[in-house]
Amino acid sequence: MxxxxxxxxxxxxxxxxxxxxxxxxxxxxxxxxxxxxxxxxxxxxxxxxxxxxxxxxxxxxxxxxxxxxxxxxxxxxxxxxxxxxxxxxxxxxxxxxxxxxxxVKGIVKAEVTSASPLSEANLESLRATIAQQINKEVLLTNKVDKSLIGGFVVRVGDRQIDTSIDGKLAKLERHFEGLN
The missing domain is CATH 1.10.520.20 (N-terminal domain of the delta subunit of the F1F0-ATP synthase)
Known part of the structure; x- marks a missing residue:
């Protein structure tokens, strides 16, 4: 086991x-x-x-x-x-x-990765939005990754929302590769 x-x-x-x-x-x-x-x-x-x-x-x-x-x-x-x-x-x-x-308590851990540290107000707003969407309490942490250039990536459990410039550029690149 x-x-x-x-x-x-x-x-x-x-x-x-x-x-x-x-x-x-x-x-x-x-x-x-x-x-x-x-x-x-x-x-x-x-x-x-x-x-x-x-x-x-x-x-x-x-x-x-x-x-x-x-x-x-x-x-x-x-x-x-x-x-x-x-x-x-x-x-x-x-x-x-x-x-x-x-x-047991209905608490979910989430992580937001951004190009620079988010303010407490932004973190709280994002935490509240995620909590409202999934109807659970959210423990949100902020990780900094300068390679993102801008925007952020949110991970909640096995779900990911990528609004980063790096992510959008990668999506655009995949789109153009598909046209060839």
């Missing part, structure tokens, strides 16, 4: 457990911090994935990092994973938890 499927199942279990305990939002906040910490620490990722490092050592590291700092449900859940030999999935499970949380 793929790492993604296993991590997704663990995340779903944690979502269900958090819902039962009415701690879903608090657990999500802690998971955001955990993902950021593990993502920024390659050594921690390596330790969790290394099968040679003993379980008690991994448990000690997780306790030192998270005890008293995150919801006890998360730490207990991670302890079970590590004890069952699934420490390599802690990071993937945390990421999948956030994705599952967003799905």
């Amino acid at each position: 793929s790492v993604f499927k296993v991590a997704s199942r663990y995340a779903k279990s944690l979502i269900d457990l958090s819902n039962e305990q009415n701690t879903l939002d608090a657990v999500k906040e802690d998971m955001d911090a955990i993902v950021a910490l593990i993502k920024s620490n390659a050594e921690l990722q390596a330790v969790l994935k290394n099968p040679i490092i003993k379980t008690d050592k991994k448990l000690g590291i997780l306790n030192a990092l998270f005890q008293g700092k995150v919801n006890s449900t998360i730490l207990d859940f991670f302890r079970i994973m590590v004890t069952k030999g699934r420490a390599d999935l802690v990071f993937a499970t945390a990421q999948e938890f956030i994705a599952a949380y967003n799905e």
Whole structure:
């Protein structure tokens, strides 16, 4: 079974457990911090994935990092994973938890790529427009790509809207190639 499927199942279990305990939002906040910490620490990722490092050592590291700092449900859940030999999935499970949380809450991530940074007012206007179109809450991030020249590209899930000058030039080029 793929790492993604296993991590997704663990995340779903944690979502269900958090819902039962009415701690879903608090657990999500802690998971955001955990993902950021593990993502920024390659050594921690390596330790969790290394099968040679003993379980008690991994448990000690997780306790030192998270005890008293995150919801006890998360730490207990991670302890079970590590004890069952699934420490390599802690990071993937945390990421999948956030994705599952967003799905449960009807939150969609979107990205707008533009030639220069968009103002907060423009980002908010675009976020509101996207939210109205898809009838969900939207978390919008702005990425800068100078090669676009002007305009922007919006990605929401697997959909893309390209209003960039670069995109229009490419479309025009394909059109003229089709005439030959």
